[in-house]
Amino acid sequence: PMSWPRSRVRCSTNTFGIYLDNRAQVVLQGGQVTFSGTGGNSHSVVVATGASAVFNSQWTFATNSTLASTDSGSVRFTGGTITVNTPLQLVGSVPITGGTVNFNADQMFADVVLSSTLGGSGTLTVTNLLEWTSGTLNSGGPVVIAPGGKLQVRSGNSHSQYRALENRGTVECWIMGSGIWVRPRSATCQERCLIGSAPVVSVGPVAAPAS
Numbered sequence: 001p002m003s004w005p006r007s008r009v010r011c012s013t014n015t016f017g018i019y020l021d022n023r024a025q026v027v028l029q030g031g032q033v034t035f036s037g038t039g040g041n042s043h044s045v046v047v048a049t050g051a052s053a054v055f056n057s058q059w060t061f062a063t064n065s066t067l068a069s070t071d072s073g074s075v076r077f078t079g080g081t082i083t084v085n086t087p088l089q090l091v092g093s094v095p096i097t098g099g100t101v102n103f104n105a106d107q108m109f110a111d112v113v114l115s116s117t118l119g120g121s122g123t124l125t126v127t128n129l130l131e132w133t134s135g136t137l138n139s140g141g142p143v144v145i146a147p148g149g150k151l152q153v154r155s156g157n158s159h160s161q162y163r164a165l166e167n168r169g170t171v172e173c174w175i176m177g178s179g180i181w182v183r184p185r186s187a188t189c190q191e192r193c194l195i196g197s198a199p200v201v202s203v204g205p206v207a208a209p210a211s
Contacts, residue, residue: 028053028073041065047073056080056098061088063105077101077116084120096135106141115157118143126151136160145169 014031020039028051038058044066047053053069056079061067068089069075075090079098086105093111102120110128118124119138127146134157137143142164145151149169153159 035059041067044068046070047075049073052076054078055082059083061086084122100138103141118163132159134158137163137165139163142166145171 015034015036017037019037020035022039022041022045023043025044025046027046027048029048030050032052032054034054034056036057040060040062042062042065045053045068046066047069049071050073052074053067054076056077058080060083063085065086066089067075067084067086069091071091074092075088076095076097077099078095081099082101084101084103084105084107088107088109090109093113094109095113096118097113097115100117100119103118103122103124104120106122106125108125108127110126112124112126112130113133114130115133115135117136117138120140123141123144125144125146127149129149130143130145130151132151132153134154136158137160139162144166145168147168151165151167151169151171153171153173
C-alpha cells in the first residue's frame, strides 16, 4: 500500500496501479493521473487547472473527504466501482463512462455525461445538461434536472431507469431513425428510450431542440 503526505503532483501522464490510501492533501497541478488500483481518499484531492484525474478501479471517498477541481481541471470516472460518501466539488463536465459510480451523498454538477451505471442513495442534481447516451440509473436517490437544466436521452443504446427522475427543466428524448423528439412519458419514448420501473415526474417544460 502507498500513502501520500501533503503532495503536489505534476506530470504528463502517470498511472497508479497499486493500492493507494490517501490521508493528506494531494494537489494535481498538471498532466493526467490515472488511478487504476484499489484505493481510498480520507482527506483531499484537488485537480488544478490543466490537470486531469481518471478513476477506473475500486475507490472509496470517505465521509468529510474532498475531491475538487478548479477552472479547467477535469475528473473522469471510466471503470471499476467508485463509492462516494461525500459531496464532490467539481466544475465543468463530469463524465461517467465506465464501471459503476455510487453517490451516497447528495451531489450537484453543472454537466454530466452518462454512458455507464449510476447508483447510490444520494440525490444527483444537474443544473445545466445531463447527456444520457446509454447505461443504467440503479435504484437509490433521485436524479433531479434543475430549473434551466436539460436532460437529453439518446436512444440507439440501452437506457435502464430504476430510480426516480425529476424534471424541473427540459427533457428531450431522441428516437433514432425517426427524426423526432418526444416526451419521456410517452409510450414511444418509454418503450424505445427508457426501460425500467421508476417514475419520470415532469414538472417543467418538454421541448424539441433548436436543431
